[in-house]
Amino acid sequence: xxxxxxxxxxxxxxxxxxxxxxxxxxxxxxxxxxxxxxxxxxxxxxxxxxxxxxxxxxxxxxxxxxxxxxxxxxxxxxxxxxxxxxxxxxxxxxxxxxxxxxxxxxxxxxxxxxxxxxxxxxxxxxxxxxxxxxxxxxx
Numbered sequence: 001x002x003x004x005x006x007x008x009x010x011x012x013x014x015x016x017x018x019x020x021x022x023x024x025x026x027x028x029x030x031x032x033x034x035x036x037x038x039x040x041x042x043x044x045x046x047x048x049x050x051x052x053x054x055x056x057x058x059x060x061x062x063x064x065x066x067x068x069x070x071x072x073x074x075x076x077x078x079x080x081x082x083x084x085x086x087x088x089x090x091x092x093x094x095x096x097x098x099x100x101x102x103x104x105x106x107x108x109x110x111x112x113x114x115x116x117x118x119x120x121x122x123x124x125x126x127x128x129x130x131x132x133x134x135x136x137x138x139x
Contacts, residue, residue: 008030018051030057052072072122111136114130
């Protein structure tokens, strides 16, 4: 089904490339952007949040740390639950199970966080139905 939206996939592996990607988002008049999970992006979350707000481009991130740092919203695996699963796996291995015999496990708990302060800074009104679905709303 055609929606009329164009999706641009941008890659960045340095601060400069993050800045260049934002220049492209601005040039393309992008309505929003999604930042995937990546150690570089997590370590540069303040830079990404500042650029998002400065250029007025709403962003959704994959971990709550971004929303806590001022990002508009995040939706992703609950990291506490992921770390718990890692601990369970480590325990099973330490008790003698072979790693190759363990099943692949995916996260089962996800969290949706909305930062209303950022929404206001971007001039956005978050519908009450979306707020009701959030696991946490940052005022």
